[in-house]
Amino acid sequence: MLTGQDISIVSNFPGTTTDPVKKSVEIFNIGPAILIDTAGIDDLGEIGNKKIRKSQEVIRKVDCAILLIAGNQFGDYEVQLIEQFKKNEVPYLFAHNKNDIDKIAAITVTAIKQHSNAEIIDFSTINPADKDRLITALKRIIPATAFQRSSLIGDLVRPKDVVLLVTPIDSEAPEGRMILPQNQTIRDALDNQCVTVVVRESEIPDFLQLGIKPALAITDSSVFGIVAEALPEEIPLTSFSILFARMKGNFTAFLEGTPHISRLKDGDHILLLESCTHQTSCDDIGRVKIPKLLQQFTGKRLHFTVVSGLSELPSNIRNFSLVIQCGGCMITRKQLLNRLHPFIQQGVPVTNYGMVLAYIHGIFRRATKMLEKEPVNLPLFPDN
Template sequence: MSNLQETPRSERIHIGLFGKRNSGKSALLNALTRQDIAVVSPVAGTTTDPVYKSMEIHGIGPCVFIDTAGFDDKGELGELRVQQTLRAIEKTDIALMVCTDSDIEQEAKWSERLKAKQIPVIWILNKCDVLENAEKVMYAIEQRTGCSPLLVSARLKQGIEPIRRSIQEKMPDESQQTGIVGQLVKNGDVVMLVMPQDIQAPKGRLILPQVQTIRELLDRKCIVISCTTDKIDETLQTLSAPPKLIITDSQVFKTVYEKKPEASRLTSFSVLFARYKGDIDYFIQGANAIEQLTEASKVLIAEACTHAPLTEDIGREKIPRLLRNRIGPGLQIDIVSGVDFPQDLSKYDLIIHCGACMFNRKYVLNRVAHARQQQVPMTNYGVTIAYLTGILNKIAIYG
């Protein structure tokens, strides 16, 4: 878990290193980060589980490098390692395809798999200090993929700067991104945050979505005032005018809606993250599927965190209780956490995802695409609670 001085991993560009065993991915990672992060060995298959390293790189900014196992790994364990590499793709924003010889058919197929997920690929011809047929390999790559590889010697740390420049060129365009709060606020707006401090937020800590939202509001020069649910009335009385926007924990949506001034717009942290991390239109459409659920239906609840279940956990207790109160006690509900997300979703009538503050947007959108492909409706915690409390059409979402 990131400390308060670091950009959370979920907010960083994820750069994956892919290639066959012993292509020098780990050495390249060390050269890019200028640290001995990954174990380097001439023995093929040294890297087993993906290695994640958060860095601050000049010109790139906060990022995460992912050093993956070789996708040509063999045997029973090798197959498991390849599965981990496949999982790493789901989180990758930019891919570095590392090769060392002219037999690039596997690399080309993996590159096509990456591009199918709209992940830009940078081809790298490593070990150029010892390759005798570098021109032949370059020609093979260009003929097969239409891409010109960057010539690199990770061992000698040569050719590293062009990689950084290529990463910069392929960075996601942030000009279209509107942040967590979108167009809901402007400079000088008063924003009131309602943040229950319960067992889900241990003493001395705020949960990550609250911290990230507060930081963005301050960056936008908003005036931020915070309170717990039992202090809503007193907090509103201290203001000379109603706040422009109220952002609440979804668990107290109904309470805050009933108390909010008519002039104030209302949303929740989870709803904001539904748009910021995922596909808000698909989530709203998915919430409408609740109306079609019966006691014979099956729902999947997916949470990003892997914490031990706590009393009154929103995903494990509160939302299931709300759903069963609405649908009936026989409603079947499965719960998964962390990276455990089923490949086969066909048995589910609805997926309800958490706000995904621990995941990067690429990973969440891949889950959304996975659900779309299997025609399974998907929504998230905040949208679900707003729907079940009858206020989904009354809250602020788009700005």
């Protein structure tokens, strides 16, 4: 209903939905969203248990949830989901579907209210007006942090400032387009009424010859060393990855965790967390460049484990001496914070691709000092 398209295979038979089905959609006054349709948690048997685990994994990753019921069916399975929502601090609402056939009964409302104060929407997918009612209800429960409209650079620049963006074109660059962090940063600079100049690292000298002094320079972390050497020290410099770390991650934990690079020892295990799935190349920043540079910088023999996407984390998290998270441009703030929280809780240092590269090139303070004056994000968890 929310997409206006047939995305999932549906039927009257239980167990039709297996793996979670995702669909990207733009919802007015909410913005870009990913809708995830999960299997129910009332399946039996080995396959049923796998479906249930997949559905429960989704709960830990979403910003809000719709608990869909129909035919006035509300029982133990729904109560279990309510408990999962509460445990994972996921705001939610109830949607009683097919009210054109069977409207929600007072006894069902009473049963729900015994376990939850969440809003209940009685609707039908064949009634267009009900779609607007459901979206309005969603807007009431989505937490402000889920919108992720906090500006990347709004507190660092003023209107009419010149912002220099350095974007290398190498084997990691997608064909014919720019990567998401670059696109989002350009848009954020335009939203803040800045003049944007985009160059490759090799064109920095040509730009400087124009006599224009940028208020802020932002580079791809992979060319931090080249850009830092090319730009005068008085020009504030950071990276796309570090800006995303501030907007989405536990920035304080990143700042504290990065210097642990200098404390690494022979045989230490490093965990690299990639939030997206992509084809790797000889220039891959996470799988190739960072491991090579870390071992050169520390002079230590290090072991690296890579987890891509939102795959399950290793169970022995305390065996890692350092966790290095990518920029996280493809996941939500909550997903990134939840992913790092177990390590922070266990005292394992965490950092970020951009911060690691800044530290290795000796410009960590330069790349982060302008961001420390007013951190964008407060920790999601009280004990952080």
